[in-house]
Amino acid sequence: MSHPDIFQKELETAFGALLQASKLSQLIISSQDKGTITKDDFSPVTIADFAIQALLISTFKDAFPEDTFVGEEDAADLRANEALMSRVWDLLNTIAQDEDTQRGACKLPQTKDQMCDLIDQAGTSHPGGAGSGRVWVFDPIDGTKTYLRGELYAINIGLIVDGKQTLGVVGCPNLSLHHKGPLRNSDIDPEGKGCIVYAIKGHGAFARSLQSGSQDVKQLPKQPATRDLSFVTCTGLVDSALDGVHEVVAERLGVAFPGSDLVPWVLRWAAMALGIGNTTVWVYKRRDRFAKSWDHSGAMLLYEETGGKITDVHGKDIDLSAGRKLSANFGFVAAPVAAHDKVLQAVHDVLKEQGRDAFLQ
CATH class of the missing domain: 3.40.190.80 (D-Maltodextrin-Binding Protein; domain 2)
Incomplete structure (x- = not known):
């Protein structure tokens, strides 16, 4: 099946960006040095966090130039560390000639300065309430601690319109769409396919494979009223x-x-x-x-x-x-x-x- 014929451009932009963002994250998941730094709240951030946020903002700003963008990271650490900035830039450019990038799955920054400016733009913006219009909220890697261990993580894209959730698109690069039973951080997809779970306000939630050209969209069922609770x-x-x-x-x-x-x-x-x-x-x-x-x-x-x-x-x-x-x-x-x-x-x-x-x- 397919999802309702609304937000088509938004969803296609998200699907393409998540495919390429997943590739970036997977490129360094086996690296001994993931370019990790520790933020003020003691949470870790890697070069993949910075690169993916730059990719997401560049892609969505190109598609929706009038919208506002909010992201987890800012570029202060990159501007203060040329070596770290270069590693993020090099990681982004590993997919510059990728077939999916070339066909328009994502839009990459053109210079290091533009990359930092894009990251900063989202790193200092705020969601708003009534009258604030369309605001995209990005989490480039949610679960950096588990990501660093080669375990489950996610990439979040949310569209808020006038302070209300309207669209949610989550990329799960190493979660199987067919997992059954309790889920642990270490339960990575044995087939390596990953999945995307997304929802449109008032129209339901859906899931599909992460892979390019995926047509296996399924609508997710409503929670049964009589089902036992499960934490x-x-x-x-x-x-x-x-x-x-x-x-x-x-x-x-x-x-x-x-x-x-x-x-x-x-x-x-x-x-x-x-x-x-x-x-x-x-x-x-x-x-x-x-x-x-x-x-x-x-x-x-x-x-x-x-x-x-x-x-x-x-x-x-x-x-x-x-x-x-x-x-x-x-x-x-x-x-x-x-x-x-x-x-x-x-x-x-x-x-x-x-x-x-x-x-x-």
């Missing part, structure tokens, strides 16, 4: 999650924990859209910690379009107009619509019983 979470981010809460919530709900255990947030939303789990809860370790727009914008739409409901820990809708950080919300509670109230109540009950009422304020 998707992450047990390895001890610096992010409030300890001793998530497993207790799962126990209260009678759900196996951890279920699917994944570091990348984008991949968690994609996995739930694919039916690999249907519930996630996330209470941050600190009340002043907030999610980042590029980890969720567009990707959440995948799950919502398969019948999921997403709020924060307080039961509020996620406000994507808040800025680069989702500072109007705290944490996440996501479950099938029919079960969401029950899951949210379990979170509140556990926090109150543990004397952690401050996280509900």
Whole structure:
């Protein structure tokens, strides 16, 4: 089947860009030196993060010059380190003569300065609310920690229009479209094909192979109202999650924990859209910690379009107009619509019983 005949240019642009971005990421995945630096929040970033963000912005700016672009990275580290900048530039140019690049799958920057300017443009822009128009949000590699280990990661492209998710396209370069059962970071596609999961607001969610010319599009089914709950979470981010809460919530709900255990947030939303789990809860370790727009914008739409409901820990809708950080919300509670109230109540009950009422304020 095929998706509805809307957003055709946007989707074709995203599919081509994701194919080439995946090639870039895979080119250095086996390299001993991935050009890794550590950001102020102690999260790693590689030359692939910079190269893919430059590719995405260059491609989408060429296709949609009037739109706004938001990305995770800025180019300050590249401008301060000529050797690092050259490595990013060289990586981009490895696909310059690629057959898919030549046929227009992506648009590459023409100079190093342009590359840095494009990265900076998205690295300093902010999503907006009503009247802000079309804003593309990019996460060049979500799950850099797992990517560095040769495990699962994702590339996120989200289109927000006037502060609302409209389109979400997620590239999963090493996730099998046919994976069954709980998913772990190490469960890479044995066939090496990867997949794309995407959604159009009001028209459903779809999945297809990552490969060029793929025609195997399938519409993803809605979450069954009577299906048992199945968790998707992450047990390895001890610096992010409030300890001793998530497993207790799962126990209260009678759900196996951890279920699917994944570091990348984008991949968690994609996995739930694919039916690999249907519930996630996330209470941050600190009340002043907030999610980042590029980890969720567009990707959440995948799950919502398969019948999921997403709020924060307080039961509020996620406000994507808040800025680069989702500072109007705290944490996440996501479950099938029919079960969401029950899951949210379990979170509140556990926090109150543990004397952690401050996280509900």
